[in-house]
Amino acid sequence: MIVAEIVHHRHQFSMAIHHQFYTVQHSLPLLLLLVIQLSSLQFHSHGYDLQNKYFINCGSSSNAKDTESGKTYVGDSSQVSYSKGSKTESNQSSVPSPIYQSARIFPSQSFYEFPIDTAGTYIIRLHFLAFTSPSNLSSATFNVSVPNFMLLQNFTPKNYTKSPLVKEYYVKISLGKFRFTFDPLRFSFAFVNAIEVFLLPRFLIANSVTGFDPQPAIGQNSLSTYSGVLTRALETKHRLNVGGNNITSSADLLWRTWFLDDTYLIDGQNAKSSQYSGSIPLTAGPDDDGPNANSYTAPENDVYGTARWINVTSENITWSLPVDKNVNHLIRLHFCDIWSIQADLTIFGMYIYDQFALLIGDDRNVSNKLPAPYYYDLMVQSDNSGFFRITVKPNSSAKVLRAFLNGLEIMQMVDSSDLSYLEDHSNGNTSVLPVVLGSVLGGLVLVALVVIVLVWRLKTNKQKPVEGSDWLPIPATAGGSSHSRTSRLTDGTIQGSPLRNINLGLKVPLQDLQLATKNFDEKQIIGKGGFGNVYKGVLKNGMKVAVKRSEPGSGQGLPEFQTEIMVLSKIRHRHLVSLIGYCDERYEMILVYEYMDKGTLRDHLYNTKLPSLTWKQRLEICIGAARGLQYLHKGASGGIIHRDVKSTNILLDENLVAKVADFGLSRTGPLDQHSYVSTGVKGTFGYLDPEYFRSQQLTEKSDVYSFGVVLLEVLCARPAIEPSLPREQVNLAEWGILCKNKGILEDIIDPTIKGQLDQNSFRKFSETIEKCLQEDGSDRPTMGDVLWDLEYALQLQRGAIHREPHEDSSSSASASLQLPNVRRLPSLSTLSEVDDMSIAMGDRSDTADDSVFSQLKIDEAR
Template sequence: MEKFHWDKLHEPLSLFLFLVLFLSYQLPSSAYTLPDKYFVNCGSKNNINVTSRTFVGDLNSDSVSFTKKSSSVRDNSQASGTPSLYQTARIFWQRSSYEFEINTNGTYLVRLHFFNSSGLPAAVFDVLASGFILLHNFTVQNSSSFPLIEEFILSIPIGKFFIYFVPQGSSFAFVNAIEVFPAPPNFIYDKAPQISQGSSSNEYNGILSRALKTIHRINVGGQTLTPENDTLFRTWLPDDNYLYNPDTAKNSQFYVGRPNYIDLVNEFIAPDLVYKTAKEMNINTSRPSNNFNITWSYDVTGNAKNLIRVHFCDIVSQSQNGLRFFLYINSNLVQIINPYETVRLLATPFFIDFVVDSDDSGLMNISIGPDTSLTQSRTAFLNGVEIMEMMRETDLVPITNESNQKPIFIIVGSVLGGLVLVCILGGVLFMVLKRRKPKAVETSNWTPLNAYRGSTHGDGKMPQLSTLSTEGTVIASPVPNLNLGLKIPFVEIQLATNNFDKKLQVGKGGFGNVYRGTLRDGVKVAVKRSKPGSGQGLPEFQTEIMVLSKIRHRHLVSLIGYCDEGLEMILVYEFMEKGTLRDHLYNSKLPFLSWKQRLEICIGAARGLHYLHKGASGGIIHRDVKSTNILLDENLVAKVADFGLSKSGPPGQTHVSTVVKGTFGYLDPEYFRTQQLTEKSDVYSFGVVLLEVICARPAINPTLPGEQVNLAEWAMFCKQKGLLEQIVDPSIKVQINPNSLKKFAEIAEKCLREDGDDRPTMGDVVWDLEYALQLQQTAVAQEPHEDSTSNASSILPFPILQRFPSMSAGLGRDDMSITMEDDSDSVPSASEVFSQLKINDAR
């Protein structure tokens, strides 16, 4: 009884404590109020109010300081409609910084504002903070007529927080406005499921230790949301431009009241307007089956790690029911979405985070689809998507407080002591240098290298390339087992590209930028430079060098050298004057290729691939055959390029078991299903290239009607219906001999067969293409003979082709057994034997 009496007395107190604890979980936003700092109007002494925020002029701010070696500018040439916040900027001519005093540990939102004012688009610079490169070689495009806002999410400790601006080369850096303010509690969680390519997942820990860069923030099913109608001054874009097939989805809206913020989501995670709109399946009740998916495709950085947040709020159901559907990322099933296992009421928001690695395609596909096992409610919905790139750390950013002041007597003592030490060391160094030849010095990580800095001999003359030292301190992991004779000092590459002048940039890919350059011996080169400090693409970098340093062929792009000094990963190739095959097929500014030229290009590329498969010891599978990886020299001679994904195996091995990697639209469906890579996977991809050549359209074109999106499917359908001539490139239609066209289409069809064993070898393809060329050059049109080495007939049934997305995973570091080969072709040319035969007697 006594114990019971004690419990009764404390029952009200226990209930009160329970309610406090319950409300603390149910109302996490109650502990957060919109901040009032830091909002900085750069280059100005005026304060400006923008959407409930006061941007304080940095010239008058007591809480924000900046490097004094800078200047403020005002653009008076802008029209009166230009927002006041973007009429001023701060310009930095050397490495400089803004300094903020952080009083509370936590997660912070950092936004940098840039505007295309007169003259400022010429700026090229880096932005760094908290040990991360936030922006690299950043520039504001000339075509931009709106402010560009780059947003980052950082974990910042108490103390001084620096944002560094580092001009590149002889350029400068600038910024119009800066925001630094704490995010709400639990805005970003430290762990999330990490999705692998094999559809399995494990937990990723340490998200808060990375800097996150917002790449996409999408209001699915709704309109553009601006800072005026967002709780944290964010911008959300509509999703329509990202839909793979708009016909699969329709918009839904919630008109009554607010969403039910009763679980662990509040209005700061996403505003009401995100959760009150959605895309759901556009179900056609007249069709017996509605088992399609809704797919969105987003541009992302290739080979990067991303945090993906998907938002859900069931506004499509009339009542709580058995609704259940599937969520896919890059065609991997990552989650079964059952809203009412997560929340308790209709119109209740929730979100799910995933950590996902992007592949080198530069695309991230997100799909939702129905659970077909349900007897009702076969639908799916999505309210919002956020994609945040997880930035890599770099040693280039000092994390220490560089404003710490030392007592003056320590500084004076250090200087005097240093002078004495310098005198002593100077004498020793002089004696050593008299006996030692100077070596090339590595360039600073920060200061752009002058033309002849650190690379002259004692006579002041520039040494030849072969005499330059390749020594230097290696910060990154060196590339193992490579041909050191191909190493080129970083200084030489800087000289060849005028310190990576933007005017010399000729391309950009997942690995990095490509520049045109000229070595000091006059050789023109193409320089492919990875994003400095990113560490991305190391396996591809190693594979490319190991493959190209050991093989030579007239139809394979030659590797001239490479550089792996410091944090740099650079590949130097022979320069291909005419660019990519894709450029000549789709770029209307370039002269169109005749049918004969296209045939000769296809033959050359096929010979290069055949040499890879059969001419090198053990055989090499390219694994990324596409029109952008077929380059043309000044004489339009085709050369296969980009061997970063290549695989090799022991002699006699029929396949290589590996995770799937390739490019969307070119991927071999058999390889996708079995994860067994064979030479015939390259053959399939080359078949898609052949269709590009004849039709002059991309392998995938999402803007076309659904049945025409995939070129392989569409072209084979047209061939089967006898309509292939209707999709032939109009610029060459009148040139093509019908027999040559028929033979060429037959070759493409054979390459695209579903079963790899039924596809020809690349040697067979070379022969058939040579035959198609001879048919084109024959004066009298004749029916093509069934003479190919694979004995295929155009009357064979066509395969049912399936569309598979791009899949990617890390490249294994397999040992390669490759021997040096000469430039000779290893398959006989059909033209060499054709002259010995009469056309009617051709086999």
Template sequence: MATLLCNKIQHFHFTLIFLIQLSLLQFISSSYTIPNKYFINCGSNNNVTEPETNHVFVAESYSEASFSSRSKIYTNQSFVPSPLYKTARIFTQTHSWYGFNIETTGTYMLRLHFLAFASSTSNLSSAKFNVSVPNFWLLRNFDARNYTNMALVKEFLLHIPIGNFKITFTPLLQSFAFVNAIEFFILPLHFISDNVAIFSYGTNRGLTTYPSTTMQAQMLETIHRINVGGENVTRGIDNLWRNWLSDDGYLLNRENAKNSTPYNSSIKYHVGDDSKGPYSNKFIAPNAVYQTAKQIISNSSNLNITWSFPVDKDTDHFIRLHFCDIWSSNIGLAYFSLYIYDNYVIEINKNIDGDVLAPLHSPYYYDYVVHSDNSGVMKISVGPDKTAKEISAFLNGVEIMKLSNSSDSVPLDGEHKHKYNHLAVVIGAVLGGFVLVCVVVVGFLWRLKTRKQKAVENSDWLPIHVTALGSSHCRLTEGSPHPNINLGLKISLIDIQFATNNFDAKEIIGKGGFGNVYKGVLKNGMKVAAKRSEPGSGQGLPEFQTEIMVLSKIRHRHLVSLIGYCDERNEMILVYEYMEKGTVRDHLYNTNSPTLSWMQRLEICIGAARGLHYLHKGASGGIIHRDVKSSNILLDENYVAKVADFGLSKTGPLDDNQSYISTGVKGTFGYLDPEYFMSQQLTEKSDVYSFGVVLLEVLCARSAIDPLLPRDQANLAEWGILCKNKGILEDIIDPSINGQINPNSLRKFSETFEKCLQEDGCDRPTMSDVLWDLEYVLQLQRGAVHREPHEDSSSSTSASLLLHNARLLPSLSALSEVDDMSIVKADESDSAAD
């Protein structure tokens, strides 16, 4: 009895909160109109009308917002779903921004529009960047590759005080940022209440109040907005231009629910006396949401309707649930219970005294803050009350938003930096003009000294049109650190223009840190791939010279061949043999390329290992690749693997007296040798570590680093070793090949990548040992040899003899020779002098 009384008091308390806050909301929202101030068509000098909403997005140059001057505009001439995506503002500098003048404190809606279009001047799909506002990250490590065919709209709600407000765009290393359109406007007063009920489930189940100061200090990111029981509701129908998706994909027990008959009359938003309910209005949700619902098919108390929504794990979420009784013939006939995570929350449409909260056919809603569990889903249910006289459970709409706390890692915007710089100037003036002059002079000299270095490190890699302007000098003959570069490989710029149709964007087949890669056909009919640096930038010159030097001196079946290069009119272009099947990565994940079988993957790994082994031991002086990764292993028309991209390579001599090269750390995160990273001492074993990561990629078909995964899974090398040690390696294998792998082959393969990924380089095998082990893995897969669990090919004489005999069998490997006696001999047979 005491518990029942406590629950009644609790319900009354929160009902009273709803009544007070929403009566204020109804009064104020009745006169609200959406401001037109900040609807921006980014990167454009023309206004456009969005067809869906018939709303005008103002040309960026005429809007009242400001933006970074060091940015670019790109235009899309191809078909797009809306004129908003015809243009984009491109940011290549860190801490680029849009600035807004906030005249009224309140809750603001911010929408950012992204479509990674490709045109003759740009390909936005390679963009990677962060977006932030003061104290909050909006996007982290955003990758535009998934949004080339469909636009992405990210929506946020923020409490913003009067003053200047900036949205900051920060390109990631060797990339850029962009945005197509921005919507930014204040919402009706009390659109989100300062005091929201917190629902706790489990052992601490109950309702408490979310403090107003805490609510205002949070950012809300829209995760789901659902029209329950109806079709999608488009932006043009919603009074705040929101999209509502149908709920069918989230419903768990379809057999318990049915769509209601649509209510054809206008919804009666309650007006007048608001003292009896948490009433909705036209800005809370549109008519279309309240005119449809899911309703339970029976009044049986054993049935519930349940929806399951994907959400972030272990995170606070704001939930808004919409209700409107559109069936009952009289007030008070329908009431039912609400559940979250199968825990009772509250009885809907009936207060503790039995008085009906909402007039007939008037919509209302409830807000809660709920902390998600570790399942990655949010379960919401409605269930009937046995005493209900008519339809006893229904739901019209659901909104779920993630609550984000402020972060100290968000960089200060330009406004804050300006304040600090101003303070430094004042202090300098106080200390004396002499000190200030000295600082300015030193800073100027330092700027001159580092300008060239900054040009090389700048991450602006966007493509531009080819031009006939500029110097025609050859940088490779003027002060080159490589005077012996083979100048006989030079190809004229006009020949490369002809081959690539003047660098037509339609011929782009890839993009890397150096620049775009174009497919081309030379006049002699040879298919080639032309890798072009941004003209006139001066970026990448050392890598350009290194690649020519390395590839002009070596030839190997498993190293990509350099056909020629161009170094005229401020151009740096490398021309390679064309690799029909693209990169290994292209066939593993995030792609439409054909999936590789396990046998094909082993053949590819063996081929790449042969190429690397030749670099280390077969090439004069020894060469360390320094950037081994799946995107730098290319496949020809027969899926023969060839190692590519030698711009970061280092040459020896490496001998017994000096087994390493002291050099700055370069490479790709996720593949970097940790020992090299810490000591800056580069060795052959650094390539071995990177190749171990590639072996795991081939097995698991996922990226080396995935920041969206839980922390212990984000780094593939660490995750793969952990799973192997736990005996659950099979759980992370690419499902497309899981049934193809011989257990003995998998066991040896896992031993191989584990040895490659040892933290100490001295504990790793040589590439010769890796190649030997992979050939053994291939023979185990074919069933030519049988390996007992206790055997180890690296130390077992019997295993070595078995492997030698197995290598006499016909091989699927394009490189294996029937009479090969050693791996070194096989590689030598594949190499040729220049």
């Protein structure tokens, strides 16, 4: 594309020369002029230079030399233009650098303007220090924008009275005049101490990079191509010299500052620091576009010559860095193997938000001559935790166990803004008028909407059936009481509702559910289980739902009902069901879930007319379910143990995204020094952990065993218990392990997928099953380990990792990392527990009886 652009520009100029040449009768002066214009269009083909650079000492006519970088900042009156009406102030007290001894102050909307004669990506920096002055700089509040981008909004420097703040951005700039607009808020002013604007090497920031989605939809790859990076601005959020010291701007060819990573490390005692004694050779020039580093990518000896590393497969190094929520960021990771004498020995995993992102060390585009500095760029959207979690972890399959990181940069993407209101206003106060008018009009519209909604609500309430409606037969034991089902104990004593601490905003009126299910018509039943019937329904807002209703008037399932609401109202994850609502009116116990179009995982495996799932689809479903269980185990205070993992409790949406459901038997993990929870045995035969059954000591590894059975179901497409088979084949887990030990596991694979299996993928998957089904819980992997193995099996199936059969026979590295955005559940420690031997002889539902929840609001559900 870049070559095409160059050819296009040259073609345009050649056409211009041709036209002008014949128009002016071979006019030599004009021809010379055009030649000069052509030469001014720089293609950077002969090396990078800093012809276009501005370092401006604002508010002063004198030059100032920066103490740290050594650069000379020129007085603003000599190189650039700025708005009239501004004023200057100076500071005579001690400052970190002479560039902070003056400031230009703008009492109204004003600008700085820079002539640009070379188009490209520029780095721009704004320096602020609110030194003591008559204007009281710390009280300023203002916006700063450049064409198409708002860089600072409602900015105040009140926290920067002693040390300066430097805001750094990467912006693509066209030929012409480039303007910084300073727009004070009403009754305030704007100021700046220094400005930098200079051209970057052409390939320092690429327009297309790899995009990474930590939780891709089923059928979608987590890696993709992200184009259009340079159509936005990038703001530097973090620049870390990992394992090394602070790097001042004088040691960086682009005058960047690199900071220590210590404060961002999680469990930093696991990370070792190293420093290379020799010099780091560079194999790339200024015009090379990566992944090999050049002299402008980072200071080679200071960044690539230091690192943090680890060489234990059960450990990892994780950094947690604060960022804005739910915003795209460009993450640049710097690597240099300063230990190995040969390439391809050290291969390890890099994770973001505890999800596998890249395999580092096997890139053939990286120089084989060690040490070889290189980098990777990823575009990733931050989640709503306010932090990025970045992890490196050794790969047990590598010849040398080591994971490392040398440097890390995080740049936030700034979307383009409509700044047209700035064009016709020279006074900052007048620009406030449209905002004020908009706010007033918006407020009037909001008031009108509220009045309309209230009138409508009053009208519809009058039309609703009264409490004695004939919609629903009320059990004789109810006596017409309007008490909720959960407010009466089995001994008949009226008590306060056990759900009083639950988010009652999720409560759905019974009449709404009657309407949704056609008064619980039998034709709407889509499943039956021990809890009761499951109905398909449509709410008034058009949302399809699955409504799970207990048998009216029965005393069954109250603890499970309470537990499921308490769990699902407190946690949320892409691969766990999300609660829409519940109803406990008139002795009812009803749970409302989002309708799942594809039903349960078991529906797609055997005894079904549905199309067979491909092996790749099955792997992706297993990965989704493992992510959900991993979050349960590590994402809550003390962790949550599901206790009823099976194929009918793994649900699939229209895109075959897996979600773990049915939390009625869930328990919080151990809260004391024990590694288990003593409790009565509950679960489903065929999936039940034998160690838990014998000892009644529940651990996270009990879920791992059950999940191992699910993995076998997925592979073999048969039930966990099949009494009609010969005795040794009745229990799938026992039969599967026996076949694995005999080396005949391939003989019992689902015939519909036999021809699809990559042998390495199948081998990794079968090893994972074997580890999950170990008799001793301590020998089983964590769910994080299982997730890592499954993701690796999927990569092998996709052909992303090329290995010879049996080259990767060792067990995979653990990935049991804590997940971000954890919502703690202190109330879950009080979950009621009936310690009886409650074990289902089989699955409690034959169809999609458990569908996922959603936090979506429903009409009149609040």
